[in-house]
Amino acid sequence: MSGFPEFKYRNNILYAESVSLQQIAQEFGTPCYVYSRAALTSAYNEFKNAFAQREHLICYAVKANSNLAILNLLAQLGSGFDIVSGGELQRVIKAGGNPQKIVFSGVGKNIDEMRMALSADILCFNVESLAELQALNQLAGKMNKTAPVSLRVNPDVDAKTHPYISTGLKENKFGVPVSEAERIYHCSHEYPHLEFTGLDCHIGSQLTELSPFMQASEKMLNLLDRLQSQGLEIEHLDLGGGLGIRYTNETPPSISDYVSALCASTTHVKQRLLIEPGRSMIGNAGLLLTRTEYLKHTPDRNFAIVDAAMNDLMRPALYDAYHDILSVHQKTDKTLDYQVVGPVCETGDFLGHNRMLSIASGDYLAVMSAGAYGMSMSSNYNTRPRAAEVMVDGDSVHLIRQRETIDQLTASEAILT
Numbered sequence: 001m002s003g004f005p006e007f008k009y010r011n012n013i014l015y016a017e018s019v020s021l022q023q024i025a026q027e028f029g030t031p032c033y034v035y036s037r038a039a040l041t042s043a044y045n046e047f048k049n050a051f052a053q054r055e056h057l058i059c060y061a062v063k064a065n066s067n068l069a070i071l072n073l074l075a076q077l078g079s080g081f082d083i084v085s086g087g088e089l090q091r092v093i094k095a096g097g098n099p100q101k102i103v104f105s106g107v108g109k110n111i112d113e114m115r116m117a118l119s120a121d122i123l124c125f126n127v128e129s130l131a132e133l134q135a136l137n138q139l140a141g142k143m144n145k146t147a148p149v150s151l152r153v154n155p156d157v158d159a160k161t162h163p164y165i166s167t168g169l170k171e172n173k174f175g176v177p178v179s180e181a182e183r184i185y186h187c188s189h190e191y192p193h194l195e196f197t198g199l200d201c202h203i204g205s206q207l208t209e210l211s212p213f214m215q216a217s218e219k220m221l222n223l224l225d226r227l228q229s230q231g232l233e234i235e236h237l238d239l240g241g242g243l244g245i246r247y248t249n250e251t252p253p254s255i256s257d258y259v260s261a262l263c264a265s266t267t268h269v270k271q272r273l274l275i276e277p278g279r280s281m282i283g284n285a286g287l288l289l290t291r292t293e294y295l296k297h298t299p300d301r302n303f304a305i306v307d308a309a310m311n312d313l314m315r316p317a318l319y320d321a322y323h324d325i326l327s328v329h330q331k332t333d334k335t336l337d338y339q340v341v342g343p344v345c346e347t348g349d350f351l352g353h354n355r356m357l358s359i360a361s362g363d364y365l366a367v368m369s370a371g372a373y374g375m376s377m378s379s380n381y382n383t384r385p386r387a388a389e390v391m392v393d394g395d396s397v398h399l400i401r402q403r404e405t406i407d408q409l410t411a412s413e414a415i416l417t
């Protein structure tokens with residue numbers, strides 16, 4: 001059993017939908033990210049269906065995986081997008097996304113990025129500080145525009161996740177405190193070129209419990225009530241992203257339970273509900289396919305040296321994150337305890353520690369749950385070209401990003417003349 005509905009063994013070979021990963025590795029080479037269209041579609045539909053009749057907008061967090069094919073599929077399904085840079089804005093537009101379904105988050109939007117987003121007429125700027133609010137007001141004035149804004153409120157709740165991806169505590173750099181947000185909304189008339197259309201929060205990523213979401217939602221609702229009683233007309237309530245996925249033995253709420261809980265906690269709210277899921281949309285719809293180059297046995301340890309590395313999938317090195325590692329060809333031979341490591345010159349370059357595997361050199365491995373924050377966080381460290389990406393759809397495979405070439409890597413560099 002693999003535990004992933006779209007990635008299953010057939011006759012001891014791991015498949016993505018109806019295509020064997022062995023075949024994909026041979027045709028497209030490794031390392032290679034493999035996504036399942038069915039898995040992505042079913043995650044989106046689970047979000048959508050759980051909202052039922054509730055007025056809502058699902059804004060996929062582009063930073064989780066920004067490949068144009070993924071953005072395009074989501075756009076076709078009706079998804080909106082949560083972006084954090086001008087680059088992501090251009091990707092969404094290129095992929096056919098509707099600007100009126102884009103929200104723009106992030107603590108450090110620069111003037112060029114704001115200008116681009118104002119020209120594109122996006123749905124809303126999620127503003128994270130008073131200084132940013134003033135800059136946006138000034139720019140909108142110069143451009144003869146009115147910028148739709150939502151303040152990102154920091155509700156000061158503990159997301160109980162990895163400290164690097166916890167964002168809703170008062171010591172984090174994100175958002176403004178509830179009291180300051182209230183003062184700013186109260187003075188909204190001081191910003192003639194802004195329209196305060198929403199209220200926003202995002203408390204962190206890979207949350208495996210509902211309670212922090214519920215605490216945040218309650219604080220947001222209290223604030224919303226106070227703002228409305230002061231006569232402010234807020235059109236939407238954005239509760240952010242952050243729903244966790246199962247990497248190993250986590251038991252996060254299902255997408256539908258999560259959405260149902262958000263809806264239930266906001267029954268008396270007339271505003272449109274927005275959410276910004278990233279990981280839960282694409283995380284378990286992708287894997288990283290890699291080839292075992294060498295096995296190395298020392299008196300202490302067994303190493304499986306594979307052709308994917310921390311530059312391809314940074315999460316283990318960055319967060320000590322766990323990804324399941326499956327043999328593409330499941331064998332019945334004796335297993336050994338392996339350190340699965342890449343070729344990069346860092347001890348932090350590992351994909352998994354202490355994995356019981358039965359492998360030989362040349363065998364392919366699948367690093368599971370790598371659809372989110374995999375390719376999008378990849379780098380060229382050690383002058384390693386970035387991996388290819390393919391999307392499986394039933395029995396067909398589409399190359400959605402070619403493997404990078406060394407020429408591409410050096411193309412914009414120059415030596416002194």
Ligand SMILES: *Cc1c(COP(=O)(O)O)cnc(C)c1O
Binds near residue numbers: 064204277278
């Ligand atoms: C990263 C991010 C998200 C998505 O988080 P996930 O954990 O991937 O769902 C949503 N909103 C904002 C503002 C973010 O920074």
